[in-house]
């Protein structure tokens with residue numbers, strides 16, 4: 001497991017390219033037949049991936065050296081969205097078929113968890129976000145159509161996109177995890193511009209569905225002190241509450257956003273007027 005400390009905006013603005021990448025970019029999310037995770041001290045969000053190719057990938061108690069609990073979800077909840085081929089997740093003996101772009105919320109106190117692919121030639125790829133939790137809520141699958149799709153943006157601003165909100169209070173109860181997926185239309189390149197911060201939550205952006213030679217310039221930093229990360233397919237940008245988080249791609253892409261923190265009001269954002277950006 002990799003670790004990322006929380007970082008102060010005054011420190012961040014002094015970093016060079018590699019320094020920013022070391023703190024805010026996670027370059028490798030998926031490893032074959034492994035559960036690969038990174039522990040961020042931003043609201044203690046754990047992000048990672050399970051990529052079962054030809055054998056099941058379990059969550060083992062080896063994860064607990066980092067949580068100090070007897071089992072991984074003893075005091076945590078987990079959300080996952082499958083961005084690969086069809087697969088399944090077994091939670092304490094109940095098997096959930098999780099097709100491409102379906103999500104599974106796994107409640108606190110779930111013990112035996114195992115990720116599987118239906119076909120090793122087209123493996124499932126489960127992107128995972130996991131946050132501390134204080135209450136047990138039911139494990140539940142969420143399909144793409146249940147994820148209350150909302151279209152935003154316009155072709156003239158190169159930001160036509162659909163936001164699917166998988167794990168939000170309107171769909172199901174969670175302790176603090178909010179998670180969804182935003183798909184850009186062909187020809188659209190920008191997400192969330194005009195941009196925002198949200199002082200009361202952190203956020204992580206997982207970019208995927210990108211051509212190998214395509215990149216996203218992920219905008220970050222305080223609104224008056226902006227920086228960027230060059231992000232490639234299947235990589236994550238971590239966003240502290242003081243940072244804007246917006247991206248422009250050299251081609252279309254999809255991303256999964258996840259938030260944790262003070263509240264679960266999706267619209268609780270601090271919108272940055274365009275004239276204030278520097």
Ligand SMILES: O=C[C@H](O)[C@@H](O)CC(=O)C(=O)O
Nearest residue numbers: 161163182191192203257269
């Ligand atoms: O706090 C909300 C998140 O930044 C995303 O939901 C924004 C997003 O998907 C978009 O507008 O493109």
Ligand SMILES: [Zn+2]
Nearest residue numbers: 196198203245
């Ligand atoms: Zn946001």
